[in-house]
Amino acid sequence: MTNLNLTKETGIIVQGITGKHGSFHTKFMKEYGSNIVAGVTPGKQGQEVEGIPVYNSVADALKNHKAQWSIIFVPARFAKAAAIEAIGANLNIVMITEGIPVHDSMDILNKAKEKNLVVLGPNCPGFIRPDHCKIGIMPGHIFKSGNVGVVSRSGTLTYEIINQMTAKGIGQSTVVGIGGDPLIGTDFIDALKFFQDDPNTEKIVLIGEIGGDAEERAAEFIKENISKPVIAYIVGRTAPEGKKMGHAGAIISGSSGSAKSKINKLREAKVKVAKLPSGVIELLGIC
Amino acid sequence: MDLCEYEGKKLFEKYDISIPRSVLITKDNLYELDSKLKFIRDNNVVIKAQILTGGRMKAGAIKFSTKDKAQAEINDMLGKEFKGFKVNQILVEEMLSIKKERYVALTIDRTSKKILMICSPDGGIDIEELAKTKPGSICKLPFIEFDPNEIHKQLKFIECDELLPIIRKMLNLMRANDASLVEINPLVKVDDSDDWVAADAKVVIDDNALFRHPNFLECVANRSSGLEVEAANKGINYVELDGDVGVIGNGAGLVMATLDVLKEFGVTAANFLDIGGGADFEKVKSCLDIVLKHKDLKGLFINIFGGITRCDEVAKGIIEYKKNNNIDLPMVVRLIGTNEARAKELLESENIASIDSMEQGVEVLKNKIYSNEK
Known part of the structure; x- marks a missing residue:
């Protein structure tokens, strides 16, 4: 099973900790209560960021600290080297970086698979277990602890829906942002498996988008394997064919990848599909 | 980036994959056609418009011809549009048996x-x-x-x-x-x-x-679609659409959701614009610049849910842009998430109202557009 279980003890390394985004989000992860043990930026060993010691390499950091995860903020052109370094040190990784060449992603994912490690992303917001730990860039204050597991291809759209859930008093068990690239590590099916087995999760929300067939495959999987209620929202109903809508993975080509095909497949699997973001909250209230 | 057929074939040649003998014709070298055609031994040729779309044969953008008729075919094809793509380059190839x-x-x-x-x-x-x-x-x-x-x-x-x-x-x-x-x-x-x-x-x-x-990068420069290229050069994801409400948002998913919500309320977006993650105020200004270049806009919706993006930076960008440019159309701003309190303070001090909910925001914008039209 893909282990997406977060606790207050989960040890985390930040690669690219001295950069603008790395340092900014280290502060917020630490404030949220995440156990950030060390940072890595080549050439910056001996510095501190938010009181976290910085090392030249992941291996150097692990000499003094224990960690299970690394979160990577390293710019796209250096991200592959950073990821391979973390995988080499047996860490699961969350890749925040966007714009990673697809061949680099492919190499990273295959290396991680060889070692049975979990990759979240690239181009993802990370994941969070409210009130316990977050490894990611999501604004922590909008989340609330509860029993709904959420998995999504999109970052900000997830915040949108979470914000509405929390406002209505509906809390979340774990929220997983799998990322919007065509090639990603953890996918809908991995997250669904985790939620099915996770004792803290009672209902599941799946937020998908146009492009590819991940939602269709998730629907097939739900039919056979998921007994907990699933609610879905598919964004991009009004997107025209052949135009890449921001995410490299979000493009309708020919008959495949359209919102309609995804919604139909999900409905066949007895998933309730919302028409608008606010519809997710309505459906959660009645199931 | 999709390569044109001739660009792909140039790569094939470099990697020792056989390609037919061919010449590339544009309006600038059209006068050399006769001498160029000598490079092709056979009299039978194929005339192929270099446009980035499939189904060229069906659309009539590929024609079988002979060397002596090539001139007329090329004259007819250059500058013509197939499936919305204008022909600027034509590949003339030997016909393969x-x-x-x-x-x-x-x-x-x-x-x-x-x-x-x-x-x-x-x-x-x-x-x-x-x-x-x-x-x-x-x-x-x-x-x-x-x-x-x-x-x-x-x-x-x-x-x-x-x-x-x-x-x-x-x-x-x-x-x-x-x-x-x-x-x-x-x-x-x-x-x-x-x-x-x-x-x-x-x-x-x-x-x-x-x-x-x-x-x-040279191939990129040859792709002409005005604003989309200008935006891409600034690291902004911009796609032109058919409607009349300008949209700026962060994150592809949220922007797509914004378009879906607009449509649900009976208004249509003039564009998709994802400002990307962690945009600073300069980038916000560039986005406004690009969206407002679109003609006949009836309204503008800015929808930001800050994670890695800081709402106060976005607010600063809007305010600075407004100081130097006149935005004289109905606008709704919605900034929530990271640093939202500071952002709201900034907007309030400039008398720009911000709305917390996306769906409510779209409704307010719709009403503003209607009253503006009256």
Whole structure:
């Protein structure tokens, strides 16, 4: 099973900790209560960021600290080297970086698979277990602890829906942002498996988008394997064919990848599909 | 980035994949046509518009002709539009006498997360069409490392020994150039030769990898679609749409949701614009600049949910832009998430109202547009 279980003890390394985004989000992860043990930026060993010691390499950091995860903020052109370094040190990784060449992603994912490690992303917001730990860039204050597991291809759209859930008093068990690239590590099916087995999760929300067939495959999987209620929202109903809508993975080509095909497949699997973001909250209230 | 056929074939030549003899004609070298055509030995030629769309044959953008009639055909085709694409370049090729046609492609498979080889003995047909009508004739093999034995097993029904070296060359091309697709359809065997020739070329270069391949930047510059290119140069994801409400948002998913919500309320977006993650106020100004260049806008909706993006930076960008430019159309701003309190303070001090809910925001904008029209 893909282990997406977060606790207050989960040890985390930040690669690219001295950069603008790395340092900014280290502060917020630490404030949220995440156990950030060390940072890595080549050439910056001996510095501190938010009181976290910085090392030249992941291996150097692990000499003094224990960690299970690394979160990577390293710019796209250096991200592959950073990821391979973390995988080499047996860490699961969350890749925040966007714009990673697809061949680099492919190499990273295959290396991680060889070692049975979990990759979240690239181009993802990370994941969070409210009130316990977050490894990611999501604004922590909008989340609330509860029993709904959420998995999504999109970052900000997830915040949108979470914000509405929390406002209505509906809390979340774990929220997983799998990322919007065509090639990603953890996918809908991995997250669904985790939620099915996770004792803290009672209902599941799946937020998908146009492009590819991940939602269709998730629907097939739900039919056979998921007994907990699933609610879905598919964004991009009004997107025209052949135009890449921001995410490299979000493009309708020919008959495949359209919102309609995804919604139909999900409905066949007895998933309730919302028409608008606010519809997710309505459906959660009645199931 | 999709390469035109002739750009793909130039790459094929570099990787020792055979291509037909050809000349590229534009309006600037049209006067040299006669001397250029001497490069093609045969009298029969194919005239192919270099446009980035499939189904060129059906659309009439590929014509069979002869050298003496080529001039007239080219004159007719240059500047003409097919499926919305204007023809600026034409490839004139020798006509191949085809003995056999095959389909060979390498792409990246989202499901297996590997390189996917796709082959079919039925070359020359649209592969999506073939997948529907004759799925049994398509063979697919995902792989990480090139394994001739494995490919042998898969390709048993076609000329494996002959195709293997070509597939290896395609793989070299793909890896070295960060291509996400290398497709030859058809790959043809010609009469009186043992050679396989790429009659067409479809190559897609990964946009994210262009930093490693400055040689393709020239191809990027040749792609003309005004604002989209201008935006891309500034690192902004912008897609022009048919409606009349300008949209700026962060994150592809949220922007797509914004478009869906607008439509639900009966207004349509003039564009998709994803400002990206962690935008500063200068980038916000660039976005406003691009969206407001769109003619006949009736309204503007800014929808930001800050994670890595800081709302106060966005607010600063809007305020600064407004100081130097007149935004005289109904506008609704919605900024929540990271640093939202500071952002709201900034907007309030400039008398710009911000609305907390996306759906409410769209409704307010719709009403503003209606009262503006009255």
